[in-house]
Amino acid sequence: MLAPFEYDYMVKAILVSGLIGGVCAFLSCFITLKGWSLMGDALSHAIVPGVSLAWLAGLPFSAGAFFAGVLAALGMGWVRRNSRLREDAVIGVVFTTFFAAGLLLLTLYPSNLNLRTIVFGNILAISDPDILQVLVISGLSILVLALKWRDLLLYCFDEAHARSLGLNTGFLHFLLLALLSATAVAALQTVGACLVVAMLVTPGATAYLLTDRFGKMLGIATAAGAGCGVAGAYASWFFNGSTGGCIVVLQTLVFLAVLVLAPKHGLLASRRQRRLAASLS
Amino acid sequence: MSLLEPFRYPFMTEALLAGALVGAVCALFSCYLVLKGWSLMGDAISHAVLPGIVLAHLAGLPLALGAFATGLLCAAATGWIKAATRIKEDTVMGIVFTGLFALGLVLFTKVETDAHLNHILFGNILGIERADMIQTVTASALTLVVVLLMRRDLMLFCFDPAQARAIGLNTGLLYYVLLSLLAGTVVASLQAVGIILVVAMLVTPGCTARLLTDRFDRMLLLAAGSSVLATCAGVYASFFINGSTGACIVLAQAALFMLAFVFGPKHGLLAARRAA
Numbered sequence: 193m194l195a196p197f198e199y200d201y202m203v204k205a206i207l208v209s210g211l212i213g214g215v216c217a218f219l220s221c222f223i224t225l226k227g228w229s230l231m232g233d234a235l236s237h238a239i240v241p242g243v244s245l246a247w248l249a250g251l252p253f254s255a256g257a258f259f260a261g262v263l264a265a266l267g268m269g270w271v272r273r274n275s276r277l278r279e280d281a282v283i284g285v286v287f288t289t290f291f292a293a294g295l296l297l298l299t300l301y302p303s304n305l306n307l308r309t310i311v312f313g314n315i316l317a318i319s320d321p322d323i324l325q326v327l328v329i330s331g332l333s334i335l336v337l338a339l340k341w342r343d344l345l346l347y348c349f350d351e352a353h354a355r356s357l358g359l360n361t362g363f364l365h366f367l368l369l370a371l372l373s374a375t376a377v378a379a380l381q382t383v384g385a386c387l388v389v390a391m392l393v394t395p396g397a398t399a400y401l402l403t404d405r406f407g408k409m410l411g412i413a414t415a416a417g418a419g420c421g422v423a424g425a426y427a428s429w430f431f432n433g434s435t436g437g438c439i440v441v442l443q444t445l446v447f448l449a450v451l452v453l454a455p456k457h458g459l460l461a462s463r464r465q466r467r468l469a470a471s472l473s
Numbered sequence: 474m475s476l477l478e479p480f481r482y483p484f485m486t487e488a489l490l491a492g493a494l495v496g497a498v499c500a501l502f503s504c505y506l507v508l509k510g511w512s513l514m515g516d517a518i519s520h521a522v523l524p525g526i527v528l529a530h531l532a533g534l535p536l537a538l539g540a541f542a543t544g545l546l547c548a549a550a551t552g553w554i555k556a557a558t559r560i561k562e563d564t565v566m567g568i569v570f571t572g573l574f575a576l577g578l579v580l581f582t583k584v585e586t587d588a589h590l591n592h593i594l595f596g597n598i599l600g601i602e603r604a605d606m607i608q609t610v611t612a613s614a615l616t617l618v619v620v621l622l623m624r625r626d627l628m629l630f631c632f633d634p635a636q637a638r639a640i641g642l643n644t645g646l647l648y649y650v651l652l653s654l655l656a657g658t659v660v661a662s663l664q665a666v667g668i669i670l671v672v673a674m675l676v677t678p679g680c681t682a683r684l685l686t687d688r689f690d691r692m693l694l695l696a697a698g699s700s701v702l703a704t705c706a707g708v709y710a711s712f713f714i715n716g717s718t719g720a721c722i723v724l725a726q727a728a729l730f731m732l733a734f735v736f737g738p739k740h741g742l743l744a745a746r747r748a749a
Binding site for chain 2: 224227228229230232233237271274275276277278280281282283284285288289291292293295296298299300307311312385386387389390392393394396397400401431432433434436437438439440441443444447451457459462
């Protein structure tokens with residue numbers, strides 16, 4: 193059972209997965225409230241050309257990825273304002289364009305940054321400079337979230353109310369997008385582009401089923417995200433399978449268990465309540 | 474290398490024909506998706522087919538069958554969880570499709586080499602095999618027939634479900650028809666551009682056409698035309714630059730979209746500026 197801990201790379205992978213899982217989960221509470229799943233999915237794909245360009249230019253990959261993510265978000269906003277297309281369609285057009293550009297760059301200039309890394313993540317082979325980047329991104333994200341969480345919460349719950357209180361909603365919108373890009377960059381390393389959205393949605397939804405208080409929701413989501421990151425990375429050693437896949441499958445299983453068993457909003461609880469109501473009437 | 478070089482190879486002409494067919498079918502369907510606002514649903518179903526493909530491969534069934542089944546499972550599970558809880562639909566969709574996709578990845582790394590996975594994820598229209606070609610053509614043809622037969626009902630359902638119900642259409646049935654068509658087109662276009670970029674084939678042509686016209690019949694024609702053009706141009710270009718075919722197709726689609734966005738006669742950027 194302790195075999196994975198004998199290998200340095202496994203210990204590193206488990207710790208980093210836990211950290212990224214926790215940070216993404218913290219942000220996921222805001223994303224699920226705001227209804228931005230598609231945006232999370234879109235940005236996690238849109239950062240791919242940034243990663244390949246940064247690699248070609250010899251820059252740190254997170255700088256390129258973050259830049260591409262923000263550029264995609266601005267592009268979506270611009271097309272949305274200047275056309276009569278629905279927002280979801282605009283997001284679909286823009287992020288697939290970015291991803292296709294990244295894919296083309298990767299096939300034209302083969303590098304050690306292969307397609308497998310993009311799809312599966314490469315947490316088992318993460319290098320020390322990459323770990324440093326992840327630490328910096330996580331630290332900054334947590335700092336910003338800790339300072340601004342009340343404003344962001346109000347913005348996610350009720351944008352009109354936030355504006356009437358005098359909050360700068362344009363800035364908050366951009367801040368949330370930037371946080372989303374930054375965490376997507378970190379999560380790309382662990383689970384790969386296709387599954388980043390799971391890290392950014394599932395823990396928040398799990399916590400939302402368990403509590404009605406936002407403070408508790410943040411705590412539960414972060415614990416669930418970090419726990420699944422650690423346990424998933426650990427389990428992948430025994431399965432000998434994709435680390436990202438294991439982490440996300442685990443998160444989904446936890447969600448399903450909570451969906452059935454949650455004390456107040458779970459399926460069993462609501463069935464009990466319905467039966468109680470029926471017997472009373 | 475001459476410009477006609479690609480046509481000398483049978484695999485290139487086959488790829489161009491298959492690409493044109495898939496492009497046209499996806500484009501017709503994309504008009505409905507764009508109206509209905511189902512981009513995320515397209516993205517979700519296209520990812521959710523992965524475990525079905527792996528399981529069908531293990532069981533020796535046609536891959537299309539497994540893909541179709543898990544695609545529908547994703548949609549059904551999303552509807553069910555959304556009805557049973559207070560979680561928003563987009564969140565539920567995100568959870569369900571990533572769960573299925575992750576399951577597919579884990580199964581995949583257990584059972585097979587990665588040579589084939591790249592084809593499923595990124596498309597492989599140049600190396601398409603006879604059996605896969607038959608599946609693609611069948612799925613495309615079936616989808617095409619159903620879309621053409623039910624096009625008025627589907628249009629009303631996408632535009633205004635309340636009115637569709639009021640005039641006596643079975644909207645529950647139409648919902649499942651639309652979902653099945655979506656799963657069918659995803660299966661058809663997997664070979665061309667792969668799981669990750671299918672959503673571009675299902676959204677971009679409809680958007681391009683929507684910027685160019687106000688009439689739905691014309692929108693269908695324009696979408697199909699632009700998509701066939703983009704698909705052929707993408708396949709053709711990928712021969713010369715030796716890059717991923719799926720990516721070239723999607724970038725060609727995006728280029729046509731940008732042209733429509735800037736130069737569209739009535740709703741384009743320049744026209745709007747002139748009018749202002």
